[in-house]
Amino acid sequence: MKQSTLTPLNTPLVRVHTLIIGSGAAGLNAAVQLAEAGVRDLLIITEGLQAGTSINTGSDKQTYYKLSLCGDEADSPRALAETLYAGGSMHGDLALVEASLSTRAFFHLVGLGVPFPHDGYGQYVGYKTDHDPRQRATSIGPYTSREMCRALIARVQALGIAVREGRVATQLLAIDADGGRRCCGAIAMANGALEAYLAENVVLAVGGPGGLYADSVYPQGHTGGIGLALWLGARARNLPDLQFGLASLGWRWNVSGSYMQAMPRVYSVAAGAPHEDEFLSPYFASAGELYTRLFQKGYQWPTDAERVSDGSSLIDLLVYRETVQRGRRVYLDYARNGQGYDEATLDREAHDYLARSGALRGTPLARLQALNPAALALYAEHGIDLARQPLEVALCAQHSNGGLAADSWCESENIARLFAVGEVNGSHGARRPGGAALNAGQVGGFRVAGRIAHRYAGDSLPLAAALAAASSAVQETQAWLARCATAPGHWRAERAAWQERMSAHGGPIRALSALPAAIAAAWEQVQRIEAQGCACTDPAEVAEALRNRQLAFAQAVYLEAMRYALASGVGSRGSAIALDADAGEHIHPLLGAEWRLAPEDVARRGQVLETVAHGSGQVASAWAPVRPIPTGDTWFETTWARYQAGEVWGP
Ligand SMILES: Cc1cc2nc3c(=O)[nH]c(=O)nc-3n(C[C@H](O)[C@H](O)[C@H](O)COP(=O)(O)OP(=O)(O)OC[C@H]3O[C@@H](n4cnc5c(N)ncnc54)[C@H](O)[C@@H]3O)c2cc1C
Structure with missing residues (x-):
């Protein structure tokens, strides 16, 4: 060095x-x-x-x-x-x-x-x-x-x-x-x-x-x-x-496994209003079905487009609707059972699992304690007592x-x-x-x-x-930083804007019809940040302002790739549920007409989606065929010879 x-x-x-x-x-x-x-x-x-x-x-x-x-x-x-x-x-x-x-x-x-x-x-x-x-x-x-x-x-x-x-x-x-x-x-x-x-x-x-x-x-x-x-x-x-799933917000943690198998009471509240709505109940034929699905969420944690219409991911979708679309806050309550909970109505798998684990107990907290005491202790270590405090959750981005x-x-x-x-x-x-x-x-x-x-x-x-290249990049960065001194938008506000946009349009629920406006807003933001910089109140935050440049650019490229994928008919796959009001399958009779799930085009599993950005607003995506698993010669003597000749490290 x-x-x-x-x-x-x-x-x-x-x-x-x-x-x-x-x-x-x-x-x-x-x-x-x-x-x-x-x-x-x-x-x-x-x-x-x-x-x-x-x-x-x-x-x-x-x-x-x-x-x-x-x-x-x-x-x-x-x-x-x-x-x-x-x-x-x-x-x-x-x-x-x-x-x-x-x-x-x-x-x-x-x-x-x-x-x-x-x-x-x-x-x-x-x-x-x-x-x-x-x-x-x-x-x-x-x-x-x-x-x-x-x-x-x-x-x-x-x-x-x-x-x-x-x-x-x-x-x-x-x-x-x-x-x-x-x-x-x-x-x-x-x-x-x-x-x-x-x-x-x-x-x-x-x-x-x-x-x-x-x-x-x-x-x-x-x-x-x-x-x-x-x-x-x-x-x-x-x-x-990307992969999405239910997670707690204050202290960020996946509420997978025993957190769901304990079947907490799930409710939502409007900002400033005390009324707690157990909003999941109407969407399931019986309380037994609702709590069975909740139990299944434990081991079906990431949102899965194949488990929406009659599976555990309907819960994810309903949580998303409460938080992102209806602006409400959703909580898991371990202190009390939800309405209609009766262990006798659970399906056999859930009931047997709880019985074998000694967890057929009277409250979600007691069930969690029996299933996995360390899960309770983890929240306690972060100052959250699940016996007293409900846990705020949302459908969160977890992995790409x-x-x-x-x-x-x-x-x-x-x-x-x-x-x-x-x-x-x-x-x-x-x-x-x-x-x-x-x-x-x-x-x-x-x-x-x-x-x-x-x-x-x-x-x-x-x-x-x-x-x-280094000199020119430093000069260009210094010029951008100089613009930040008079920037109208604070870096935190800029970041919050694209984060909200991505959760609303590039998250687990996507609609092709909404993406053009989201993409236009994304590029408008990229160009504004480039032209005007980002304000920061504390000099220690200059790096965060600077970081906004690549992050803002990335959101626009992600949204472009999502639009291309949906426009080419990929449909719903993995953790991404694509809505198509014209052609999709209606997810639930109680949901509005816009909640129609576009089916997956499974032929796309034989392709990868490639995306390149050539500059602001210029993004090209295309599907390319998946390369098969190689079936090369693994005969010992010939491989050994190639190894000794150094050929195994590529051309
Ligand atoms: C809640 C949760 C649960 C998960 N559970 C599992 C699981 O059970 N199994 C599994 O396989 N995966 C799981 N994952 C995914 C897995 O944890 C991650 O994919 C993995 O840890 C990523 O490792 P990484 O080294 O690529 O990145 P990271 O561990 O994120 O490291 C990135 C590094 O880059 C640095 N960095 C970032 N930007 C800059 C920059 N601009 N300049 C300088 N440094 C920078 C960061 O400081 C950090 O040091 C989970 C993820 C989450 C969020």
């Missing part, structure tokens, strides 16, 4: 071989694997080692997905790849890579001390998660990803990898090279001042797009940074395929299956030397097994390290061009 100054701008300049932006579970492992592979000139820049989703989130039983390693259940990389691929809109080579490296990634974490449970014979036990035909999932409890991060941070420190905290990357740099575009670094803000970074390779590990939604269970303060790459013109994949379009080495498909790992990498398709996100993030580190160590270890950066 070399430090100097960008003349004549007097901006600190760092040159490093490989720059990693972000220190979640994915970025940390990329750094560790690069160092292990012999790439030692490394630097992580990050908002902070304690920031981001991985170290600040969890769930009832936070899941890590991997190859099955227990009992007599047959499993193989191919079988796991087929499960990943079966979710639809996922490239087969990416599925095979995520499957093949899953054991290596998992045992790396085990070796670092992450306490994944095994039996007395050393078998790593597993359970079935959503969209999983086997028992491949494992967990260490509510905080799996946090413990992964802690173990990886210790390893980063032991390896002596340089980390600069308190950095907000505000722009990626690229130059023309070899007939295309090549990423060559980033601009970041630290303590109110700009810094420039130049690198042979840039690993973007900035997580999912938490900053795009008002209703979000991403940790408070986690905004994500995919907009940095979209702004640069990096191709994206499957942007509309889509992201940047990268090859099987995690390198951007159209910007050379820009790698994407973790949630910012759009490797997943329409649906994914629960826990596959954490696996994909770890696997990415091995792929990036292998490719860089074996193909991009040298020095090839055209320095003059890279310096020119």
